[in-house]
Amino acid sequence: MSKVGLWIVGSIGIDNIETFTEKRTDLLGGSVTYACAAASFFTGVGAVGVVGSDFPAAFLERYRHFGIDLAGLQTREGATFRWSGVYESDMINRRTLDTRLGVFADFSPELPETFRDAPFVLLGNIGPALQLHVLDQARGNPFVVVDTMDLWIRIARPELEKVIRRANLLTLNDAEARLLTGRYNLLECARTILSMGPQYVVIKKGEHGAMLCSKEGMALIPAFPVEQVIDPTGAGDCFAGAFMGFLARTRAARIDEPLLRRALLHGSVVASFGVEAFSTERLEHLLPAEIESRTDLLRKMCAV
């Protein structure tokens, strides 16, 4: 088995999603799923996660369709993680209706030998203790991106701070940045987060794009204005996955801000495709040429 340049750990789930216009059940979801699918447009990527014995073969087939390396996928006796949620008509705010951890409750991620030397690591949104556990299995000095969410900020702060200290880049949304830092102004949030260890922080603002901040300065990353958002689930994971995939593809000796900007722009574009359908359905028939053409269009929209 060949070595991967990027691996991603996170959740794998089966989702029931209700939007203002549609209700869909038994969808392939989870942060690893979205992030790996998005990364696969740029690079070979390995998934680290767990599924239950009920996980449909058709979903494994989807991973294979994206060429995702499944050496890090554990199958355990029991039920796959399930999430049910409903979006408000703004397609931003959502309510969780039900969460069933299943085999995810005892998840202990193991890094396959072929993943251990990867120069790029995305610690997707799972508990920070698990993120640390799997990161400890990596060798060398990878570029580590950490994603997180409000839950961990609230209930696992000490572990989260440890992960953040080991991150090269932390990504989180505006509300989470405010929750983590107790600040309102996003520049102040960014400054506080940078003082916690990472070189970079990316604050995601949904349809309003994202901010990349370092001690040296700031970049504004636009979001592509999507005509019709069908399902925003996984947008942040697609963003992070595509951006890491882009970085991994360049094999750049040094990661600097101009490179990060280009990577984040591609993340933004892939995420904009992702929300055009449920689950990974849009990504399944997305062409690299479509990514390039939308990236060009977004660049043109921002040219001043």
Next chain:
Amino acid sequence: MSKVGLWIVGSIGIDNIETFTEKRTDLLGGSVTYACAAASFFTGVGAVGVVGSDFPAAFLERYRHFGIDLAGLQTREGATFRWSGVYESDMINRRTLDTRLGVFADFSPELPETFRDAPFVLLGNIGPALQLHVLDQARGNPFVVVDTMDLWIRIARPELEKVIRRANLLTLNDAEARLLTGRYNLLECARTILSMGPQYVVIKKGEHGAMLCSKEGMALIPAFPVEQVIDPTGAGDCFAGAFMGFLARTRAARIDEPLLRRALLHGSVVASFGVEAFSTERLEHLLPAEIESRTDLLRKMCAV
């Protein structure tokens, strides 16, 4: 008296403003005030408005400081328009505590002879019937920008639709665009507004920037990330005023999208200075070189 290239009609008021940290009374305010001050960095600008006999001489002095042509300023027996409001800690949502129309209740804007041939017109945020009344006094074929607000969408829709039909460009914020069109997605809002007559629509999204839309396409205009917002009052007026001032300065034979983008970027930058202090206090000692340097910085932040 020499002719002006741009005139702006709107409200002139005395404001009491309360923010999370500060409370200020008797501030010079109103849409004309902010918009003319902002435009004055780029071009000669004429103000069309009304004040009461209580209007402080010091405020007239401020207009003169900005070089604003006051031929269109009426002084009437009675009290100047007064507005009192309080901002929430997010510095976005605000509540009106008190509005006293005073002489503004009977305002009938008259366009001085020296304003009538101006090639640029900004119909600031006042009732659409007044906007129409003053626009009818203009000659030639000026480039007309119309600003509006939720109040007029609710109570004066037929007149507002008439003004919109005569606008080259309509500017309004995201909530107002949704209220006007009954749509949620901003691209759909923009499309609906364009079908009402104007060639262009600019949807303002506060700290998230603005979208310029035409039938041909769209441009994303960034907002400059401000370290500390002291008072957001008048930000939209500064944006529109500076953008019109920039357009007027170019004396371009033809107004096209690339020119509008540059103008809007300057509007965004001047607005970002405006919110750094109460009233026009930051603009009073703002230097053209500061505008240029922040414009360059903002361009660099968006370069991808």
